[in-house]
Amino acid sequence: MAGELLFEIGTEEIPSDYLDNGLAEMKRIAESLLENSRLQVAEPLVALGTPRRLVLLGKGIGPRQEDTVQEIMGPPKKAAFDQQGNPTKAATGFAQKQGVAVGDLQFVETPRGEYLFVRRKIKGRETAEILSELLPRLLSEIPWPKSMRWGGRGFPFVRPIHWLLALYGGKVIPMEIAGIKSGNTTRGHRFMAPATIEVSGVDEYLEKMKASFVILDPRERLTRIEKAVIHAAGSASGSPVLDPELLSTVCNMVEFPSAVCGTFDRGFLRIPDPVLITAMKKHQKYFAVRDEQGRLMPNFVAVNNTLARDETVVTRGHERVLRARLSDADFFFKEDAKRSLQDRLKDLKGVVYQAELGTSYDKVQRFTALAEYLCARIAPQRCSDVRLAATLCKCDLVTGMVMEFPTLQGVMGSEYASIEGRPEEVCRAIYEHYLPERAGGSLPTSVVGATVGVADRMDTLCGFFAIQMEPTGAADPYALRRHALAIIRIIEDQGWSISLKGLI
Structure with a gap:
């Protein structure tokens, strides 16, 4: 002790x-x-x-504390003693202030001459x-x-x-x-x-x-949660989607975790997988469950902060809440499908991108032209796909699904484009143009996605520098450095030989 x-x-x-x-x-x-x-x-x-x-x-x-020795510099020697070597008021005042006798004062040679100093031992507290x-x-x-x-x-x-x-x-x-x-x-x-x-x-x-049912170590809680979630999903003959971010979030929400496996209406499986997983993760902090073939099952795992007396009652409560969330997602999905992405392009005119840089529609027009310019120099045979992907890639921002689940931007655009029968390369590019999402993240795999992504970021960089909103050493609110690094990584990964000055 x-x-x-x-x-x-x-x-x-x-x-x-x-x-x-x-x-x-x-x-x-x-x-x-x-x-x-x-x-x-x-x-x-x-x-x-x-x-x-x-x-x-x-x-x-x-x-x-450890004892320490403190050396305190005083007045110059010539000011501390007169010509006869008697201490002046400067010397006596310094000695009195430091609580020592004049005879205990010492001299030290400095570049400016000799000075008085006193060495004091300070006892630790x-x-x-x-x-x-x-x-x-x-x-x-x-x-x-x-x-x-x-x-x-x-x-x-x-x-x-x-x-x-x-x-x-x-x-x-x-x-x-x-x-x-x-x-x-x-x-x-x-x-x-x-x-x-x-x-x-x-x-x-x-x-x-x-x-007292408090697991203090976050690492121990995380391990317990992972095991409990796997066990709960296993009760439905499934495997949980163990998202590291969700595991960390849930770990920091509980002191004594336990897990239950619930079900939802199989009819909700018609909603795209990313929507189901996001609805469970973002709003309810639930884990989705897959079968042996990797298909989503009509099940989920919820982590509780207590040991339930009756798990059936607790599970029903989770099921009731999730049912409402999935009903919302199903509604947005059906409503969004009533209009094509192309038809939503004009809605971007009502979305302000930046006060001095115009609307999101204006931005799309700018980087679409830039994407065509870039494509003509690296893959001229793909210009039609690049033009279409650039035109459609921001249209999902005004869909009900993305407004409800912002993290699905790009994902839903790709899904809706696929439902409309757009070329596979275009659908993939709508999602991939956001890549990389973070430092060291995955890069676009297609030329179309890489081209649109570079054009979008280059427009952002040039726009903000043009209105003198450059990043500083203390702040980079628009992540311009990250955009610049992403452009370099994409160009290197694709092996392009292009002039950045020409793009600018």
């Missing part, structure tokens, strides 16, 4: 997409603060957390005393995408703080943050073990949290 640090901040639910970075930053800042405070730490700090709590654990932290100052500072320095204030408190934090557990060497570290005083108590799972729990050290804390 000696040298142990246990610091837990109990909060209201922290957004799932804030937690991972928040824990990493808490660990980094804490290590920096301890190092700058001359506190020796024998073992690396550990940051754990759930939606309701942030936890910092440390072992082998020294009982006090007690660790508990330092921690009572550092821990509030630690919380104030964690960067969150958004912070809030509550109850008239001036302390900003990601979510309102409900309790503070702060122990060093088994003793409470006295402090107060946002009106909450530190203590030696914590709380278990909100529903399964809500009572106050008293702890005296790290090992006891970890044991009691486990017994």
Whole structure:
């Protein structure tokens, strides 16, 4: 227990997409603060957390600061002593200020001549005393995408703080943050073990949290969730679509996960797979299920934050909610099919792309012409496909489906184009022109998709530079650097020999 640090901040639910970075930053800042405070730490700090709590654990932290020697420069020697060698007011004043006798002052040679200086040994402070100052500072320095204030408190934090557990060497570290005083108590799972729990050290804390249905380690929760989801899908003789992003999101939404497998009307399977998967993932945080042939099944897996007394009741609740979501998706899909993509082109005139650069329709006209120019130099036989793909590739932005599920832009355009019987190369290009979606992401596989993608990005770059909205060292709100890198990657991958100056 000696040298142990246990610091837990109990909060209201922290957004799932804030937690991972928040824990990493808490660990980094804490290590920096301890190092700058001359506190020796024998073992690396550990940051754990759930939606309701942030936890910092440390072992082998020294009982006090290291002693240090401080050298303080004083006045020049010629100003500190007169010609007879007697100390002047400058010397006596400096000695008095530093709490030493004039005879203890020393001289040091500098490029500007000799100066007085005093060497003082500063004794290290007690660790508990330092921690009572550092821990509030630690919380104030964690960067969150958004912070809030509550109850008239001036302390900003990601979510309102409900309790503070702060122990060093088994003793409470006295402090107060946002009106909450530190203590030696914590709380278990909100529903399964809500009572106050008293702890005296790290090992006891970890044991009691486990017994109180709180899995502190995000990696352990993630493993449990993955196993539970696979097991639940297996009960329907299927395999879950294990999306890493969804796994991470769900992991940061629960303290004690369990999973159930539900069903939905088989008739919804007529909706394209990406729509079904997105509706389940984005709105409900459910996992889709596939059969042995890779086809979607009329099943889903939901992760709960409790062990259900009656899984049947819980499953029915999930099914009822998902039914409404899929009904919406089915409605949008049917309504969108009533109009062709080409017919929706004129609707882009009502979508402002950028105030000084016009509407999305204006942008389509610009990069369509640029795509034709580029295609004429690299693959003239594909110009008709390039023209059609460029014309249609933004039309799904005004469909009901994409307005409901923005992440499906390009995906739905490709689906609708396929339903209309457009050439396969054009359908693929409508989706691929958005690639790569991120640094190191997949690139377009077709010449048509690559051509439209380069033209679209080049129009964006030239447009924003033309209106003097270039990226700075501090900000790049329109991701212009990413667009520029994507252009270079696509050109290299396709092996084109073209003049970027000519495109510009």
